[in-house]
Each structure stands twice: as C-alpha cells, then as structure tokens.
Amino acid sequence: MTVDRLAHILRGHGLKLTSQRRAVLKVIAGSHGHLTPAAIYELVRKEYPTIGLVTVYRMLEVLAELDLVCRVHGETTCRSYMMRRPSGHHHHIVCSSCGKVVDFARCALDELQHRLSRETGFKIQGHLLEFSGLCQGCLGETAAEDHR
Amino acid sequence: MTVDRLAHILRGHGLKLTSQRRAVLKVIAGSHGHLTPAAIYELVRKEYPTIGLVTVYRMLEVLAELDLVCRVHGETTCRSYMMRRPSGHHHHIVCSSCGKVVDFARCALDELQHRLSRETGFKIQGHLLEFSGLCQGCLGETAAEDHR
DNA sequence: ACCTAGTTGAAAATCATTTTCAATTAGTTT
DNA sequence: AAACTAATTGAAAATGATTTTCAACTAGGT
Numbered sequence: 001m002t003v004d005r006l007a008h009i010l011r012g013h014g015l016k017l018t019s020q021r022r023a024v025l026k027v028i029a030g031s032h033g034h035l036t037p038a039a040i041y042e043l044v045r046k047e048y049p050t051i052g053l054v055t056v057y058r059m060l061e062v063l064a065e066l067d068l069v070c071r072v073h074g075e076t077t078c079r080s081y082m083m084r085r086p087s088g089h090h091h092h093i094v095c096s097s098c099g100k101v102v103d104f105a106r107c108a109l110d111e112l113q114h115r116l117s118r119e120t121g122f123k124i125q126g127h128l129l130e131f132s133g134l135c136q137g138c139l140g141e142t143a144a145e146d147h148r
Numbered sequence: 149m150t151v152d153r154l155a156h157i158l159r160g161h162g163l164k165l166t167s168q169r170r171a172v173l174k175v176i177a178g179s180h181g182h183l184t185p186a187a188i189y190e191l192v193r194k195e196y197p198t199i200g201l202v203t204v205y206r207m208l209e210v211l212a213e214l215d216l217v218c219r220v221h222g223e224t225t226c227r228s229y230m231m232r233r234p235s236g237h238h239h240h241i242v243c244s245s246c247g248k249v250v251d252f253a254r255c256a257l258d259e260l261q262h263r264l265s266r267e268t269g270f271k272i273q274g275h276l277l278e279f280s281g282l283c284q285g286c287l288g289e290t291a292a293e294d295h296r
Numbered sequence: 297a298c299c300t301a302g303t304t305g306a307a308a309a310t311c312a313t314t315t316t317c318a319a320t321t322a323g324t325t326t
Numbered sequence: 327a328a329a330c331t332a333a334t335t336g337a338a339a340a341t342g343a344t345t346t347t348c349a350a351c352t353a354g355g356t
Contacts, residue, residue, distance in 0.1 A: 073226060
C-alpha cells in the first residue's frame with residue numbers, strides 16, 4: 001500500500017493531510033517489521049525533527065480506527081504496529097530476532113473453531129494467531145556466528 | 149491445580165511460603181478467567197488487606213519463571229494472567245464479556261506451520277493462538293436481554 | 297485572502313511497572 | 327526453643343508508556 005493511496009483514504013474520511021501525517025505514513029508503510037510507537041517516533045524524527053510523540057500516538061489511533069494498521073503481539077511488546085497489507089483476515093509470522101513480519105491468510109482454523117465451539121459452548125467470534133521464529137536472514141547470521 | 153500442590157512446587161524450588169504468597173496463589177488458582185495484576189491485587193486484599201501491589205507483581209514474576217502461569221492476550225489487555233492448567237502446549241478461548249477462559253490442547257497447526265516454514269523460509273519456533281467470543285453463560289444473558 | 301474545524305506540540309496528568317531499601321519473617325541450624 | 331540468615335515484604339521513589347489539556351497553528355473549503 002503506497003503512501004498516496006493511504007493519504008487518499010484518510011482524505012476520504014474527512015481527515016486533513018498534514019506533513020506530519022505523511023511522514024508517519026511513510027515510515028509505517030515503508031517498514032517490513034512491526035514498530036512500537038516510540039520506534040516510529042524516532043524514525044519519523046529523522047525526516048520531521050519537530051514532530052511530537054503525541055502526534056504519532058494520535059496517528060496510530062486514527063489508523064487503527066480505519067483498520068489500516070494492525071497490532072503485533074510478541075513475547076514482550078503487545079503494542080507494536082504495522083501496516084495491514086492484505087486487507088481482510090490474515091495473520092503474522094514474526095522474527096524474534098529482527099522483528100520482520102510476514103503475513104499469511106489461509107489459516108485453516110475453521111474446522112478447529114467448529115469443534116471447539118461444539119465442545120465448549122462458546123460462540124467464537126474471532127481469533128489471534130501468530131507464529132514466531134527466525135527469518136532466513138537471521139538464521140544465516142546465527143549460522144555464521146556458529147562458525148567463528 | 150490446588151494451592152497445596154502449587155505451594156509444594158514453590159518450596160521445591162527453594163522459595164519461601166509466606167501467607168502473602170498463599171493468598172495470591174489462592175486467588176489465581178481459584179479463578180476461571182484471566183486477571184490483571186491490579187485485579188489480582190484487589191481480590192487478594194479482601195483476604196490479606198495489607199499486601200502490597202509489588203508483592204503481586206513479584207509473585208507473578210516467580211510463577212511465570214516456573215511456567216505455572218500463562219499470559220492471556222486480549223483486545224486491550226496483554227498483561228493478564230491465569231494459572232496454567234494443563235501442563236505443556238495449549239491455547240485459550242476467552243470470553244470477551246466475562247473474561248472466562250477455557251483451554252484446549254490439540255491445535256492442528258503442524259501442517260500449516262510446515263507449509264509456512266517452507267513458503268517463507270522462517271524457522272518457526274512457537275505460536276500464539278487465542279479464540280475470542282462469548283461463553284455459554286454470557287450468550288444466555290444476551291438472549292435474555294433481547295427479550296426485555 | 298479569509299474562515300473554520302481539525303490538527304499540532306508542550307506540558308501536565310494518569311497509569312502501569314520496576315527499583316531501592318530498611319524492616320520483617322520462613323525455614324534451617326544450633 | 328532460641329538464634330541465625332537469606333529470602334521476602336511494603337512504602338516510597340523512580341521509571342516508562344500513554345492520555346489529557348489547551349493555546350497556537352494550518353489544510354482545505356469558501
């Protein structure tokens with residue numbers, strides 16, 4: 001999703017396009033991993049040094065509201081965001097070393113969900129699925145270290 | 149898992165059994181839902197009014213260390229705990245109304261995991277799976293409200 | 297070139313969690 | 327049973343993240 005496309009969506013919801021917002025969009029859309037509000041703030045500051053951390057928080061709120069961003073849960077951080085790339089239902093594989101995130105859509109949980117619903121009596125409305133591990137890049141580094 | 153059993157495990161790790169710890173264990177082991185540190189604190193205070201919130205935090209740290217407690221992620225809270233009931237690999241179904249949690253073990257993700265590993269190059273090490281919805285009790289209440 | 301509602305940033309307020317430290321206590325040793 | 331010691335406790339302070347408040351500013355319509 002390009003910054004322009006995102007900008008267009010914001011405008012469509014009656015939101016103003018400030019340069020601060022553009023800068024935040026650029027950082028989030030350009031990242032391949034999940035970012036905490038503080039990390040986004042630091043990155044945005046390189047391009048827009050006077051931006052306030054509050055603005056980042058507010059922007060994340062807006063993006064979450066419009067479902068353009070999704071939260072990544074991790075071992076420690078649970079308030080880490082990334083652009084929602086495929087629209088609709090999807091999940092993540094997170095690299096525990098570099099934070100890189102890859103999405104996947106087909107999760108084949110329908111059958112499990114039905115079984116659980118039957119067995120527990122819950123009316124199941126949603127689910128959260130995240131895999132964690134090491135991406136190819138980080139695997140390579142670990143292997144390289146082992147040779148030293 | 150009974151409080152006595154838990155107490156025994158703690159002792160086995162050279163930890164002292166204080167009445168504060170017993171009180172915290174009793175609350176967590178006696179709950180059928182997930183609890184935030186603050187919620188545990190409030191419940192424990194009924195039985196042990198002079199306990200400090202710090203002690204609750206420390207106890208959670210100890211229990212997490214020993215893998216006796218597990219974290220429940222929710223829409224909002226990500227630092228909510230509950231006793232780990234079945235030992236080993238398992239997941240949760242969380243009621244978004246009352247917070248009740250039911251565990252399940254067989255999650256049938258092996259095949260998905262292999263496929264994802266093959267497709268993305270990740271070495272997958274773990275996963276987080278949580279279903280959310282309404283438990284039978286809360287479903288009943290919603291239905292009852294609809295009749296008024 | 298206005299006008300106005302939405303937006304911004306600084307500072308303060310709030311809230312959760314961790315650290316520090318002196319006093320207390322469980323469980324062992326004598 | 328008294329003494330001992332390392333672990334534990336609670337209050338207070340420190341830290342860190344997030345939210346609120348508010349006056350100044352600005353994007354985008356008129």
